[in-house]
Amino acid sequence: MIAIIDYRAGNLKSVESALIKLGFSCRVTHNREEILRSERIIFPGVGAAGKAIDDLRSLGLDKLLKESFDAGKPVLGICLGAQIILDKSEENNVQCLGLIKGEVKMFPSPLFSGNNERLKIPHMGWNGVRLIKNHPVLEGLMPADEFYFVHSYYTLPASNQYVIAMTEHGIEFPSIIGNNNLIAMQFHPEKSGNSGLRILKNFCTWDGHYAE
Amino acid sequence: MLSKRIIPCLDVRDGKTTKGIKFKQNIDIGDPVEMARFYYEEGADELVFYDITASSEHRDIMIDVVRRVAEEIFIPFSVGGGIRTIDDMRRVLLAGAEKISVNSAAVKDPSIISKGARAFGSQCIVLGMDVKQVPISNNIPSGYEIVIHGGRKYTGIDALAWAKRAEKSGAGEICLNSIDADGTQEGYEIVLTRLISENVNIPVIASGGAGNIDHLYDALTQARADAALIASIVHYGTYTIKEIKQALIAKGVKMRKAWLL
Numbered sequence: 001m002i003a004i005i006d007y008r009a010g011n012l013k014s015v016e017s018a019l020i021k022l023g024f025s026c027r028v029t030h031n032r033e034e035i036l037r038s039e040r041i042i043f044p045g046v047g048a049a050g051k052a053i054d055d056l057r058s059l060g061l062d063k064l065l066k067e068s069f070d071a072g073k074p075v076l077g078i079c080l081g082a083q084i085i086l087d088k089s090e091e092n093n094v095q096c097l098g099l100i101k102g103e104v105k106m107f108p109s110p111l112f113s114g115n116n117e118r119l120k121i122p123h124m125g126w127n128g129v130r131l132i133k134n135h136p137v138l139e140g141l142m143p144a145d146e147f148y149f150v151h152s153y154y155t156l157p158a159s160n161q162y163v164i165a166m167t168e169h170g171i172e173f174p175s176i177i178g179n180n181n182l183i184a185m186q187f188h189p190e191k192s193g194n195s196g197l198r199i200l201k202n203f204c205t206w207d208g209h210y211a212e
Numbered sequence: 213m214l215s216k217r218i219i220p221c222l223d224v225r226d227g228k229t230t231k232g233i234k235f236k237q238n239i240d241i242g243d244p245v246e247m248a249r250f251y252y253e254e255g256a257d258e259l260v261f262y263d264i265t266a267s268s269e270h271r272d273i274m275i276d277v278v279r280r281v282a283e284e285i286f287i288p289f290s291v292g293g294g295i296r297t298i299d300d301m302r303r304v305l306l307a308g309a310e311k312i313s314v315n316s317a318a319v320k321d322p323s324i325i326s327k328g329a330r331a332f333g334s335q336c337i338v339l340g341m342d343v344k345q346v347p348i349s350n351n352i353p354s355g356y357e358i359v360i361h362g363g364r365k366y367t368g369i370d371a372l373a374w375a376k377r378a379e380k381s382g383a384g385e386i387c388l389n390s391i392d393a394d395g396t397q398e399g400y401e402i403v404l405t406r407l408i409s410e411n412v413n414i415p416v417i418a419s420g421g422a423g424n425i426d427h428l429y430d431a432l433t434q435a436r437a438d439a440a441l442i443a444s445i446v447h448y449g450t451y452t453i454k455e456i457k458q459a460l461i462a463k464g465v466k467m468r469k470a471w472l473l
Contacts, residue, residue, distance in 0.1 A: 013308040017283045047333045109413075113213065117436075122335060122384060124415050125438065126215040126257055126468045144472040146215060148288055150335045150384075168213055191288050191310060193252070194473045 002026040002204060003038035005065070005081075007045070007055045015044050015078070018190040018197060024204045030059050040204070041068055044190075045080030049104065049153075050092030052084055062097055069099050069182055074208040076137075076200075077184030082177065083155055085184055091153050100179045102157035111170035119170045124150045127187075129165040129175050133212055137183050137202045138164070138176070145195040147187035149175075154186065181208035215468045216432045216460070217257040217439035218453055219417060220446050222247055224293075225264045227273035245280045251446070252285040254453040255470030259285070260313070260387070260441060263293035275307050282308020292340055292387075301328050305336060313387055315340035316360040319367055322381065329382025338417075339383040343371045343404060344391045356404050363391035371404070372411060379412045386412065387441065389419040397423030397444060405435035417441055425451070425459045432465055 004015050006028045019026040019042075026042075027034055035041065043065065045052055056062045065085075069075055077085050084096040089104035096104070111119040126146040131138065154173035157163055164183070167175035175186045183203065189196030223230045228242045248259055261281070263274045271294060278291055291304045292313030301312045318325050318339060328337045344363060348355040356371035375386055388408050390401035400421045409416040418437035422428055422445050431437045445451055451459075457467040 013282055013306065014286070014310070017308065018286055020283070021286075046335060118410075118413075119214075120413050120415050120438065122414070123214070124335070124385065125217055127213065142473065144469045146468045188288075191286060193287055193470060197286060 001034075001038050002040050002042060003035045004028045004042045004044065005035065005061060006030045007052065007059055007061055012044055014188075015042060015190045018200055019204065022197060022201050022204065030061060032060065032064060035061075035064055035068065038073070040074040040076070040206075040208075041065070042076045042078065042203075043081035043085070044078040045084070046150075047080060048092055049080065049084055049089040049096065050094045052080055053094050053096060056084075056097075065097060066099065072181050072208055074203065074206050075099075075182045076203045077182065078190070079151065079186060079188055082184035082186050083151075083153060085182065086155055086157065089153065099182055100155075100157050100162050100177060100184070101159065102155065102162065104153050105156050106153050107169070108171065113170060122150055122152045123169040126192075127167050127169065127175075129167050130172075131165050132160075132163050135164050135176075135178060135183065135210060136206050137199060139202050140198055142195075147175075147185075147189065147192040147195060149187045151186055155184070178210065180210060183210075213466055214438070215257070215466045216437075217417075218255075218428075218456060218467070219258045219260055219439050219441050220251045220256050220453070221260040221262060221419070221441050221443045223262050223264050223443075224274060224277060226270050227265075227277055230264065244277050245284060248281045248285050248289070251453065252287055255457060255468070256287065256453055257468055257470075258287055258439070259289040261289065261291045261293075261309075263291065265294065275303055278304055278307035278309050290338055292338070296324070298324070298327055298331055301332060301336075305332055309336075311336045311338050311385070313338035313340045315342065318378070319358060319360055319369065322377065325378055325381040325383050329384070334382045334384035337383050338385045338387050339375070339378040340387045340389065341371060341374065341408075342389050342391050343401075345401075345404070354407060356407070359391055363394075372407060375408045375412050379414050383414060385415045385417065387417040387419055388437075389441075390421060393421030394419070395444075396421050399423065399427040400431040400435060400437070400440070402430055402435045405431060405437050409436040409438070415439065425456060428456060429460060429463050429465065432460070
């Protein structure tokens with residue numbers, strides 16, 4: 001069973017629907033026993049970092065996530081769930097979970113494209129990814145694949161070793177990052193059509209091992 | 213670099229779509245879920261459902277539609293029409309919509325934007341603006357005024373000021389509908405769209421007037437819209453979404469090539 005972590009951070013229904021569609025059994029839960037029993041964890045999230053961290057702590061899920069990660073269980077972070085796994089975030093200036101060394105930065109403003117057009121923040125809509133290294137969860141990625149993003153902050157790991165793919169929006173930022181059995185993406189695979197469903201499917205069968 | 217988005221809009225009354233697809237395949241043209249799936253598979257980047265149900269007791273039908281759509285399509289979609297309170301927003305979002313759009317409710321009580329943004333995040337709050345061109349005056353310095361009730365009621369609010377205010381209040385996106393252009397199929401309101409898009413830093417969806425591919429091209433380039441809402445030109449089968457996207461790509465617009473995936 002796959003645990004979709006519920007910490008009041010927005011719409012979990014679409015993640016659940018996608019997994020059901022793909023034929024995987026899953027539970028939207030914040031129950032400790034259930035999460036411990038799960039074979040893998042999806043850690044979603046929308047909203048602000050400060051509130052998310054507060055809610056996680058008040059439910060005791062911050063420690064549980066760390067334990068699960070340390071135990072080698074496959075973990076997928078999505079959107080805000082991909083941000084608050086770093087050490088800290090500029091959003092609300094909050095200390096985060098520290099599963100990947102680094103921080104979460106706000107997009108610089110104003111932001112301009114290569115041909116000097118002013119770009120908007122949030123970075124909202126469909127964008128591609130440039131693969132830095134192969135990863136089992138990204139198996140089958142095609143050049144035409146694009147993913148649905150919506151965010152004003154981006155992840156900046158302390159070392160390139162954690163960066164799996166980059167995306168360009170005025171600046172190039174790490175859009176997929178990972179650390180051993182953890183992989184995290186800024187976009188929403190559950191809202192990214194077939195491209196996203198393929199990634200979710202890969203994650204749901206990934207054994208958590210990753211060697212470059 | 214972001215792709216420009218193509219967003220079909222479905223009007224839903226009492227759980228049924230009001231404009232059917234006039235062509236091909238065995239789909240129930242009155243069923244919003246089937247139409248949503250059809251456009252999803254055709255390569256739409258996002259969908260908009262506009263609930264034009266008149267009576268409030270039929271609102272639960274829309275929630276059920278939202279739930280069924282969320283189970284079947286895996287792109288973002290928004291729901292507008294009849295959303296007046298934070299509770300209305302919560303129900304639609306919990307049913308699986310990505311975004312909710314407020315229009316006249318925000319005119320009546322602008323605080324619904326900031327309250328919604330605080331409760332659910334700016335990314336789910338779309339401000340729908342219905343706009344008509346009027347003579348420039350002290351009250352309406354941009355020459356564009358916010359209207360409600362399908363354009364029958366003028367509000368005295370300047371469209372540009374309203375867009376900026378909504379951005380400041382926490383709206384995450386603007387869906388900008390020109391009542392003058394709506395239904396004409398003669399092209400989007402380019403001047404208005406560019407005016408709003410250049411003066412806010414949140415995405416703007418152009419709406420109203422799409423009749424051919426050049427119209428979409430102008431909205432997405434000259435008018436600087438981030439996305440284009442379409443209705444009749446796909447509902448009545450003038451073009452498929454793939455045809456629209458391929459034509460725009462040929463003109464140099466970046467589009468998601470969903471048919472390759």
